[in-house]
Amino acid sequence: MGLHARIQAIEYVLPTNTLTNEDLAREYPQWDVEKIFGKTGIHTRHVVDAGQCASDLAFGACEKLFKNSSIGREQIDFLILCTQSPDYALPATACVLQDRLGLPVTCGAFDFNQGCSGFIYGLGIAKGLIESGQACNVLLVTAETYSKYIHPGDKSVRTLFGDAAAATLVSAVKGDAPFLDRFRYGTDGSGADNLIVPMGGHRQPVMRSTAPIEHTDSSGNVRTDAHLYMNGPAIFEFSMSRVPQLFSSLFGENCRVDDIDFFVFHQANKFMLEALRRRLHIPTEKFVAEFSHCGNTVSSTIPIALKEHHAKGYLREGHKVVAVGFGVGYSWGGCVIHW
Known part of the structure; x- marks a missing residue:
């Protein structure tokens, strides 16, 4: 019996401000409430205040985890923060968060910029730290404020994205078999331009003397190069191609699709x-939508989604879960979680 990494707890927080389908329908008269929900499956998004940053949401999620x-x-040995909207270009937001949370100065901390596959990558890193003997308790935090990148006139992304943070405790537990298993990853940077904020880094800095120029695409969405751009058809095509390949690679002799609970x-x-x-061909009752x-x-x-499904009583100890992340980068990853 050896030490294996296991998810022990998850908590999350959402900003108090909301953007509902009714709000969007008032701004975009050509899209009614039913049409927005029919396309997205979303009723409500939560968005931060102007002065609220990813670390503020991250702090709230971590405090909630410690409380519950x-x-x-x-006891935290390592803090890993996944964010594409850090507080600063430097220092790492994880360092700021370590101090604010009062974690030990012996705690390692770093940011990584990964996006939609970030939770899978973070679990893989946490597993590596624990099962190599470098840490016993890893705090994996995911925090994003994409609303800061979205132009108010761009309904293509404004209807989809919301701000949030989640804190996941991954700890060393004795066991005969891994609790986090069969990690698979992939990258195709040729698709980087299809989900991107072009300006703001050193490749295309935002100059004080020149404001980014607004332009309108063929669908009527307004944005500048300092805002989030998503090529929806290209992202869809990527997902339909890469996710099935990743999905197939997760299974083998000792892991079958029929053995998976969710x-x-x-x-x-x-x-x-x-x-x-x-x-x-995944049955509806096994496919989580939260x-x-x-x-x-x-x-x-x-x-x-894991937290919500567990809180509702569906996801229980002993269940097997296949988790798959994919998107910006392009980047993708998957694993099997023994709950």
């Missing part, structure tokens, strides 16, 4: 998830 679990902050994919939107479910109340929260969608 038996772990003490002094499938938790990145909660992108209703249209894409339903297309994937049908393509992969995003109508918060939208696509990027790296936090999978932990939020």
Whole structure:
């Protein structure tokens, strides 16, 4: 019997401000409430205040985890923060969060910028730290404020994305077999331009003397190069191609599709998830959809879905879950979770 990494607790927080389908329908008269929900599967998104950052949401999720679990902050050996909307270019937001949470100074901490597959990558890193003997308790935090990147006139992404943070405790537990298993990853940077904020880094800095220029695409969406751009058809095509390949690679002699209790994919939107479910022949009752109340929260969608499904009594100890993340990068990853 050896030490294996296991998910011990998950908590998440959403900003108090909401953006409902009714709000959007008032701004975009050509889209009514039913049409928005029919396309996205989302009723409500939560968005941060102007002065609220990813670390504020991350702090709230971590404090909630400490309050509702038996772990003490002094027991955390490593803090991993996945975010594409950090507080600063430098230092790492994880370092700021370590101090704010009062974690030990012996605690390792770093950011990684991964997006929709970030939770899977984070679990893989946490597993590596624990099972190599470098840590016993890893706090994996996913926090995103995509609303800061979205132009108010761009309904193509404004209807989809919401802000959120999730805190997941991964700990060393004795066991005969892994609790986090069969990790698979993939990357295709040729698709980077299809989900991107072009300006803001050193490749295309935002100059104080020149404001980014607004432009309108053929669908009437308004944005600048300092805002989020998503090529929806290209992202859909990528997902329909890569996710089935990843899905197939997760199974083998000792792991069959029929053995899996639930499938938790990145909660992108209703249209894409339903297309994937049908393509992969996954029964509806095993396919988790827990995003109508918060939208696509990027790296936090999978932990939020896990937490919600467990809180509702569906996901119980001993269940096997296949988790799959995919999107911006392009990047994708999957694993098997023994709950």
